[in-house]
Amino acid sequence: MPDPRFKILTSASTSGPGDAGRTGSWRVERPVIDMDRCIPAKTGKHACHLCWLYCPDNVVSKDLEPTIDLEYCKGCGICAQECPAQAIEMIPDADFIKGADRE
Amino acid sequence: MNPGGLDYNYEDWTTIMNMTAKTSVLNLTQEEFIYPGNRACSGCGLSILYRIGLKALGRDCIFVVPPSCLTVMQGLFPIAATQMPVLNCTFASTAAIATGVRAAMKRLGRDTQVVAWAGDGGTSDIGIQALSGALERVEDIIYICYDNEAYMNTGVQRSGTTPQGTLTTTTPLSGKAEASKNIPAIIAAHNPAYLATCSASYPLDFHDKLLKAKEIKGLKYLHIQTPCPPGWGCEERMTVEIGRTAVETGLFDLYEIEDGQMKLSGPSQKLLGKTSLRPVREYLEMQVRFKALSDEQINVMQAEIDQKWAGYRDTF
Amino acid sequence: MSDAIIESGNVAAAMAVQLARAEVIAAYPITPQTPVTEKLSELITSGEMDAEYVAVESEHSAMAVCIGAASAGVRPFTATSSNGLLYMSEQLHWAAGARLPIVMCVVNRGIGAPWSVWNDHQDAISQRDAGWIQIFAKDHQEIVDSTLKAFRLAELTHIPVMVNYDGYYLSHTYMPFETPEPEQVDAFLPTFEYKHALNPERPESLNTVTLPDARRDVKSIQRGGYMDLRHNLHEEMRLAIKVWQEIDQEFQKVCGRGGAPIIDPYRCDDADFVVVAMGSLANQFRDVVDRLRDDGLKVGVLALQIYRPFPNSIIAEALQSAKHVMVYEKGLSYGYQGALYGDIKSALYPYPSRPCLHNFIVGLGGRGIPTESLFQTVKTACVQDEQMSPAQADEPRWIGLQL
Numbered sequence: 001m002p003d004p005r006f007k008i009l010t011s012a013s014t015s016g017p018g019d020a021g022r023t024g025s026w027r028v029e030r031p032v033i034d035m036d037r038c039i040p041a042k043t044g045k046h047a048c049h050l051c052w053l054y055c056p057d058n059v060v061s062k063d064l065e066p067t068i069d070l071e072y073c074k075g076c077g078i079c080a081q082e083c084p085a086q087a088i089e090m091i092p093d094a095d096f097i098k099g100a101d102r103e
Numbered sequence: 104m105n106p107g108g109l110d111y112n113y114e115d116w117t118t119i120m121n122m123t124a125k126t127s128v129l130n131l132t133q134e135e136f137i138y139p140g141n142r143a144c145s146g147c148g149l150s151i152l153y154r155i156g157l158k159a160l161g162r163d164c165i166f167v168v169p170p171s172c173l174t175v176m177q178g179l180f181p182i183a184a185t186q187m188p189v190l191n192c193t194f195a196s197t198a199a200i201a202t203g204v205r206a207a208m209k210r211l212g213r214d215t216q217v218v219a220w221a222g223d224g225g226t227s228d229i230g231i232q233a234l235s236g237a238l239e240r241v242e243d244i245i246y247i248c249y250d251n252e253a254y255m256n257t258g259v260q261r262s263g264t265t266p267q268g269t270l271t272t273t274t275p276l277s278g279k280a281e282a283s284k285n286i287p288a289i290i291a292a293h294n295p296a297y298l299a300t301c302s303a304s305y306p307l308d309f310h311d312k313l314l315k316a317k318e319i320k321g322l323k324y325l326h327i328q329t330p331c332p333p334g335w336g337c338e339e340r341m342t343v344e345i346g347r348t349a350v351e352t353g354l355f356d357l358y359e360i361e362d363g364q365m366k367l368s369g370p371s372q373k374l375l376g377k378t379s380l381r382p383v384r385e386y387l388e389m390q391v392r393f394k395a396l397s398d399e400q401i402n403v404m405q406a407e408i409d410q411k412w413a414g415y416r417d418t419f
Numbered sequence: 420m421s422d423a424i425i426e427s428g429n430v431a432a433a434m435a436v437q438l439a440r441a442e443v444i445a446a447y448p449i450t451p452q453t454p455v456t457e458k459l460s461e462l463i464t465s466g467e468m469d470a471e472y473v474a475v476e477s478e479h480s481a482m483a484v485c486i487g488a489a490s491a492g493v494r495p496f497t498a499t500s501s502n503g504l505l506y507m508s509e510q511l512h513w514a515a516g517a518r519l520p521i522v523m524c525v526v527n528r529g530i531g532a533p534w535s536v537w538n539d540h541q542d543a544i545s546q547r548d549a550g551w552i553q554i555f556a557k558d559h560q561e562i563v564d565s566t567l568k569a570f571r572l573a574e575l576t577h578i579p580v581m582v583n584y585d586g587y588y589l590s591h592t593y594m595p596f597e598t599p600e601p602e603q604v605d606a607f608l609p610t611f612e613y614k615h616a617l618n619p620e621r622p623e624s625l626n627t628v629t630l631p632d633a634r635r636d637v638k639s640i641q642r643g644g645y646m647d648l649r650h651n652l653h654e655e656m657r658l659a660i661k662v663w664q665e666i667d668q669e670f671q672k673v674c675g676r677g678g679a680p681i682i683d684p685y686r687c688d689d690a691d692f693v694v695v696a697m698g699s700l701a702n703q704f705r706d707v708v709d710r711l712r713d714d715g716l717k718v719g720v721l722a723l724q725i726y727r728p729f730p731n732s733i734i735a736e737a738l739q740s741a742k743h744v745m746v747y748e749k750g751l752s753y754g755y756q757g758a759l760y761g762d763i764k765s766a767l768y769p770y771p772s773r774p775c776l777h778n779f780i781v782g783l784g785g786r787g788i789p790t791e792s793l794f795q796t797v798k799t800a801c802v803q804d805e806q807m808s809p810a811q812a813d814e815p816r817w818i819g820l821q822l
């Protein structure tokens with residue numbers, strides 16, 4: 001048992017999201033899923049989910065209609081590259097910002 | 104635009120998944136053990152491995168990690184991106200630190216898995232002495248080497264596993280002169296309880312090899328080819344595609360060694376039935392790091408692969 | 420209390436480690452430490468000691484195993500000498516920065532090149548700034564008692580402790596000593612606890628990359644950066660001097676021995692001339708002091724028992740009434756002077772009375788230290804040195820050179 005007079009400061013870290021901040025800001029392009037093409041969305045049955053499997057940053061959901069957490073999605077495009085139905089398109093993030101400006 | 108995706112339709116994938124692994128995308132747990140928003144680069148192959156590997160290992164594990172990209176990915180004080188208990192250690196000592204943790208678990212009567220997870224530099228170069236010692240002592244640990252084929256954390260310098268001809272910051276202009284070390288063969292010479300090679304592009308194969316490793320006593324060594332977009336000079340979206348190409352060209356083989364017997368795993372095993380494999384040039388041309396390779400060097404590489412596979416066809 | 424045992428210093432150390440119930444032993448053979456390793460593996464193999472023995476492939480790994488075991492909350496032990504200590508240098512710093520309560524015996528030996536298996540203190544001195552507490556034992560009894568107390572000190576302060584004793588002079592000579600009963604040790608030394616013991620039920624990532632500046636944790640609590648952690652290590656290492664004194668008192672209550680945890684003065688009370696030394700050399704000086712007293716010189720010897728943290732005020736106060744202080748040491752900071760001498764000099768600086776200081780380098784790489792030469796050098800220094808210029812007096816003098 002350490003002596004109570006000692007604080008014993010060490011680099012012991014506890015877990016939580018966003019160690020690198022909102023990594024969504026790293027993104028140049030964002031993945032957009034076309035639910036008309038997405039296999040589980042289209043068939044209403046759990047299938048495929050390769051975007052969920054391969055996403056390095058664990059931001060894709062394993063739902064029938066997969067969702068992407070854009071707060072942290074780094075925009076790598078692996079999901080789009082691996083989607084067997086070509087249901088995911090990488091669209092420049094700037095387009096969305098411009099769109100917002102126009103409104 | 105999904106140029107790589109065009110080659111694969113969903114049915115193909117389901118078949119590949121099923122023949123490589125007991126676990127399928129559908130029954131793979133949704134429980135996550137690492138938080139998003141970590142410091143790994145966009146498209147990092149290690150991130151895929153780590154995320155899926157932890158699903159296989161489960162929570163009753165202690166990780167031992169030397170300096171590497173994983174150190175950074177796991178979080179900077181006081182925030183841990185990982186939910187696992189981790190002991191960060193000095194570069195050369197991974198397997199010995201894991202030995203100490205394992206000895207402690209034995210004293211405490213706990214079955215907790217001790218998992219050493221190091222890069223190729225930490226394994227094949229500076230850490231090989233401690234690893235060889237742990238192998239010789241038959242320590243009951245899982246040792247995972249993610250091989251991104253250079254020292255990435257310090258800015259892409261050559262390592263023992265960097266392939267011949269590769270451009271790195273310490274092998275500029277003409278690429279690395281020497282051939283890479285065959286680390287799995289060096290490990291195999293120690294007769295480990297279990298040895299497997301894996302690829303970040305086949306995470307379920309890795310997942311199930313880990314499930315198997317968990318059940319085996321002794322030192323289990325897993326060597327994983329791990330594409331790294333900034334280090335390999337490729338687009339971030341190509342990570343999985345590149346690793347897959349390495350396997351399909353017959354350059355990087357997925358196999359297991361148990362009781363001294365080598366067995367090709369699903370995706371590589373499948374290639375035995377093919378009369379010709381995708382040319383290695385396809386793999387090389389995807390990456391800037393191979394820009395310095397001459398046609399002659401590529402032909403030599405191809406000839407070596409062909410010869411290796413001719414041998415496999417005779418053996419398996 | 421058991422009857423006196425007559426054994427080597429290395430066996431004394433191993434017996435203390437057995438009594439301390441260390442649970443993970445990892446060590447690598449190196450002369451003159453090897454018999455400690457051999458004795459412990461024998462005790463464990465024969466079942467007399469309940470511990471894991473890990474036959475590591477290097478000292479770097481020996482300390483790694485200790486780091487792994489301590490981080491998981493289990494009491495480790497290792498021992499080494501000389502180049503073995505240097506080989507684990509990176510790990511020493513790591514263990515200290517991680518605040519791991521590790522105890523290690525260092526059987527002091529000269530370091531290469533060229534090879535020397537014989538005694539001096541350069542191994543320990545070279546690791547002075549690693550953040551380890553460094554204790555020096557001067558006889559077999561102190562090897563036993565200091566090792567037992569070191570476990571308590573390490574575990575209370577969460578700072579690793581090195582117990583130093585002289586190669587051959589202590590490690591391989593047979594001398595009588597006593598060991599406490601196991602129940603006495605158990606009463607004195609509770610079970611091991613590491614504040615951040617690795618546990619999947621309370622996952623923490625230990626020794627993570629730490630930024631220069633403070634940062635908020637996941638609960639938004641501000642946590643210090645690298646420099647703040649290091650400041651805390653320093654402050655608490657200073658506090659360890661007090662804790663070491665308290666532990667000595669506890670140990671005295673249980674085992675009846677102790678009383679000089681920081682400095683051990685011999686005939687210093689009225690001394691005009693005080694010799695300062697560490698380890699067995701300090702004991703050797705007791706005969707010299709007796710003879711010089713017979714010759715009418717008021718000489719004493721002060722043994723320094725703990726070198727890091729440096730007990731600067733205790734030592735400075737103890738030397739206040741002396742006219743001359745002669746520091747004899749078996750290691751130095753190359754290109755300057757004896758490391759201990761420099762420390763004592765700076766410790767005295769803030770005090771009103773600053774005795775004349777003399778520095779002698781002796782016994783490197785096992786060079787014999789005849790008591791006669793100690794007698795002569797002290798005597799000469801007492802009688803003649805007042806004529807030296809300050810610059811001359813501040814240069815270390817090498818005793819027993821054979822150039």
Ligand SMILES: Cc1ncc(C[n+]2csc(CCOP(=O)(O)OP(=O)(O)O)c2C)c(N)n1
Pocket residue numbers: 170171172173194195221222223224225226251253254255256257262
């Ligand atoms: C003793 C020591 N030498 C050098 C380093 C610097 N260093 C930190 S990580 C690293 C490279 C790691 O390479 P690898 O193991 O392949 O992992 P990667 O970064 O590629 O993931 C180096 C050289 C260090 N931390 N410690």
Ligand code: SF4
Pocket residue numbers: 033037038039040041047048049050051052066079082083084085086087088
């Ligand atoms: S990979 Fe494509 S088809 Fe499959 S679930 Fe994701 S979006 Fe749907």
Ligand code: SF4
Pocket residue numbers: 031054055056057058059060068072073074075076077078079080146
């Ligand atoms: S794979 Fe890449 S682009 Fe797709 S969701 Fe994950 S981080 Fe975003």
Ligand code: SF4
Pocket residue numbers: 142143144145146147148149150172251255256330331332333334
């Ligand atoms: S450098 Fe490579 S391995 Fe390291 S984090 Fe980036 S992508 Fe991953």
Ligand SMILES: [Mg+2]
Pocket residue numbers: 222223224249250251252253254255262
């Ligand atoms: Mg690497």
